[in-house]
Amino acid sequence: MHERLAELKRAYEATPVPPEVHAMIDDLCRRERPRPRLRLWRPVALAAACALVVFVVGINALPAVAESLEEVPVLGPVVRVLTIARYRLEEQGASARIDIAQITGLENQELEDAINAELRADGQALLAKFERDVADLKERFGEQETIRMAFETYYEVKRSDEEVFSLQVEYFWAAGGSDTQREYYNVNQRTGELVTLDALFAAGGDYLTVINDYLIAQMKAETREDGKSLYWVNDDDLEMDRFTGIEADHDFYINEAGRLVIAFDKYEVAPGYLGTPEFEIPTELITDLLAEDAPIR
């Protein structure tokens, strides 16, 4: 190797590494356990009553205020979303505004229980993460330092009628940067089943290619001043950034107009300032590929 490069390498390797790097990585490896996702083909073992008891104990064990049932307004006729716990924590400038909601009124009780169990687990995981992070930061920076951190949840019913129930849950956290993760629960009210992208389309049709061609064309059409796309679909974007298409397990919902909407998390297809992009798919593009009972108009 060239002497100048060897010299540079020595300088590079002399970059001091703060000792907390290792403690941090150890800690993250312990915490960030892989999270099992909702699996519908496996019956949910937890009985509703049992889950409720566990949950009440959980609330009481935490320094938080649990309020009684309160209805989230503007909802469809049958299915309701209830906030069963509200956590409002303020500590040294850090704030948590975490609600835990439950669904009632689905025809398919087993599916309702499964979704509710996941909503509880995810909300409580966010709350637990908030408390761990606050404790960590207090330990690192002391009791006086202001902690700039916010954790929030938002629930939004995208559609609720006799055909479809679509719920969007948003988990937001900010600490320096910010991140938003969304989960969607789409239920076909006619069949009582959770709707997956695959289930919306007739078997054998290549709906992903049709949707992906449309998404990429839309993304390429939104350009910056230099003529390149705002989204990561440019040839010189990093390959790992570059959006090449969704898979069958991608997030989506069905909106009031009955259209399929493909949703992306923050940073998934664009820089953070574009937030959480969504694309409504024109029904005429996919109409030939849809399954017969697909609740898409």
Add this chain to the structure above:
Amino acid sequence: MTRDAFHEELSTYLKAEGDRIYRLAYSYMENEQDALDVVQTAVVKALSASPMRQPRYLKTWVYRIVVHTALDSLRARKRRVLSDDWALGDGADDPPLDAALDLRQALSRLPPDLRAIVILRYFHDLELREVAEVLGVNLNTVKTRLYRALRLLNVEMEDDHA
């Protein structure tokens, strides 16, 4: 590989490679606090990757996540700085560097895409095709950029970079 087995393997790798991951993050961020933030975000991203995205090569995959996270963080920082009416270039339009300049400074003044190639190729000892994989560009682009980077660093061209 099951999720748990993958988590185990990834944890072991991350714990062993902490120093290298931090230095790579630092090479982009150039300050300790931002580098630590990047390491934290990148490690969380890696650990929460969906099974569908499990990589074939752990090392280049983790490096890609670190580089991606650092770049996103730099973009955020640039926007913050610009909104405060600071005009701060990224070095891309600067004239070729004078040979008398301190080498480290010269390296840190390289545009990020050129600097990354020097760092990954010579300091992390990656093969050129691995560099291409980490940065998501093709091999020829890596070669061209490396050539430009070495020229800007006033390193005499030898054949060892190819």
